Amino acid sequence: MMIEINRVGVIGAGQMGTGIAQACATAGFAVRLNDRDGKRIDAAVSNIDTTLAKLVSKGKLAQTASHEARERIVPAPSFADLADCDLVIEAATEHEATKRQIFSTLCPSLRPDALVATNTSSISITRLAAATDRPERSIGVHFMNPVPVMQLVELIRGIATGEETYEAARMFVAKLGKTSTMSEDFPAFIVNRVLLPMINEAIYTLYEGVGSVTSIDNAMKLGANHPMGPLELADFIGLDTCLSIMQVLHEGLADSKYRPCPLLVKYVEAGWLGRKAKRGFYDYRGMEPFPTR
Numbered sequence: 001m002m003i004e005i006n007r008v009g010v011i012g013a014g015q016m017g018t019g020i021a022q023a024c025a026t027a028g029f030a031v032r033l034n035d036r037d038g039k040r041i042d043a044a045v046s047n048i049d050t051t052l053a054k055l056v057s058k059g060k061l062a063q064t065a066s067h068e069a070r071e072r073i074v075p076a077p078s079f080a081d082l083a084d085c086d087l088v089i090e091a092a093t094e095h096e097a098t099k100r101q102i103f104s105t106l107c108p109s110l111r112p113d114a115l116v117a118t119n120t121s122s123i124s125i126t127r128l129a130a131a132t133d134r135p136e137r138s139i140g141v142h143f144m145n146p147v148p149v150m151q152l153v154e155l156i157r158g159i160a161t162g163e164e165t166y167e168a169a170r171m172f173v174a175k176l177g178k179t180s181t182m183s184e185d186f187p188a189f190i191v192n193r194v195l196l197p198m199i200n201e202a203i204y205t206l207y208e209g210v211g212s213v214t215s216i217d218n219a220m221k222l223g224a225n226h227p228m229g230p231l232e233l234a235d236f237i238g239l240d241t242c243l244s245i246m247q248v249l250h251e252g253l254a255d256s257k258y259r260p261c262p263l264l265v266k267y268v269e270a271g272w273l274g275r276k277a278k279r280g281f282y283d284y285r286g287m288e289p290f291p292t293r
């Protein structure tokens with residue numbers, strides 16, 4: 001039987017949860033937005049208001065469509081508020097224990113037939129699904145940042161993921177107007193298996209003094225036609241998330257080539273997490289970002 005998705009719960013109102021909520025609402029899904037901190041939900045909704053207003057002013061979204069999308073997003077401060085969801089997407093911090101804890105406390109609040117997905121960038125879908133009461137109805141649905149703009153969504157099946165669950169996730173991505181790819185449940189899947197070692201190497205290039213932040217980013221933007229330099233992109237993703245992904249690759253594949261650069265570790269220890277903390281490889285506290293090295 002085909003699983004129909006109409007109501008989507010999103011857990012974690014950070015940059016990805018905000019983008020997922022916006023993309024779902026503009027595609028016609030009812031959205032329940034959860035975070036452990038109510039202020040984060042308010043901030044996410046206010047960011048969505050700003051983005052939708054920009055899209056309307058640029059003539060890319062009709063005023064009525066923007067209004068309807070906004071009406072579809074409802075704050076959901078507790079997991080009980082997700083009880084009527086057909087699909088819940090977890091987009092909390094990239095930390096396995098946090099995600100496992102979310103799934104084990106979330107599931108008793110959900111309908112038995114609801115699907116659960118994780119937006120994890122790297123962590124085993126099989127292990128996360130084992131923390132739910134429904135591994136066959138669990139799947140990795142990995143959006144790219146910024147969600148409303150990026151075309152790809154990686155779908156990752158855990159060992160127990162059912163065919164119906166995979167098909168429902170595929171249809172969901174298609175309804176969002178995005179393209180899905182399938183990847184096996186290996187550390188960091190496809191995109192981050194390739195992208196994060198490149199970013200980590202850029203940080204080693206900085207650490208070893210081969211070039212400055214500006215030189216490295218300009219080299220890759222102008223020399224390899226990347227839309228953002230690797231250090232700018234690391235700040236955009238979040239340096240805590242970059243470090244977590246490298247740690248999953250290093251531990252999961254047991255190969256020293258994935259060793260996180262000590263400079264990345266140092267920035268995270270300093271709380272310089274990139275754009276979201278207003279400081280990373282660039283300092284974002286002034287009018288224009290300027291390099292910190």
Ligand SMILES: CC(=O)CC(=O)SCCNC(=O)CCNC(=O)[C@H](O)C(C)(C)COP(=O)(O)OP(=O)(O)OC[C@H]1O[C@@H](n2cnc3c(N)ncnc32)[C@H](O)[C@@H]1OP(=O)(O)O
Nearest residue numbers: 051121143144145146148149150191192195227228233237
């Ligand atoms: C870590 C992981 O697990 C996986 C990942 O996500 S890895 C990261 C993947 N993402 C990337 O690699 C992003 C690389 N960067 C880029 O592609 C581009 O720099 C960018 C799309 C982010 C910004 O592009 P830009 O041209 O510099 O900025 P900007 O002009 O502001 O935005 C581009 C378009 O997106 C739209 N846009 C931006 N943010 C938006 C949002 N939140 N909602 C809707 N539209 C948005 C803008 O309206 C704009 O559209 P037009 O060009 O038609 O006017």
Ligand SMILES: NC(=O)C1=CN([C@@H]2O[C@H](COP(=O)(O)OP(=O)(O)OC[C@H]3O[C@@H](n4cnc5c(N)ncnc54)[C@H](OP(=O)(O)O)[C@@H]3O)[C@@H](O)[C@H]2O)C=CC1
Nearest residue numbers: 012013014015016035036091092093094120121143145237
């Ligand atoms: N950033 C990126 O480019 C991409 C990230 N991802 C993945 O998406 C997920 C989220 O990343 P991102 O949005 O960047 O991270 P953010 O740090 O921006 O947001 C994470 C949010 O989750 C909240 N949170 C933490 N613990 C809980 C909890 N127990 N219950 C509910 N909410 C919680 C955080 O709250 P608080 O701040 O209070 O801890 C924060 O609001 C991660 O798994 C990441 O790997 C996937 C694709 C791209």
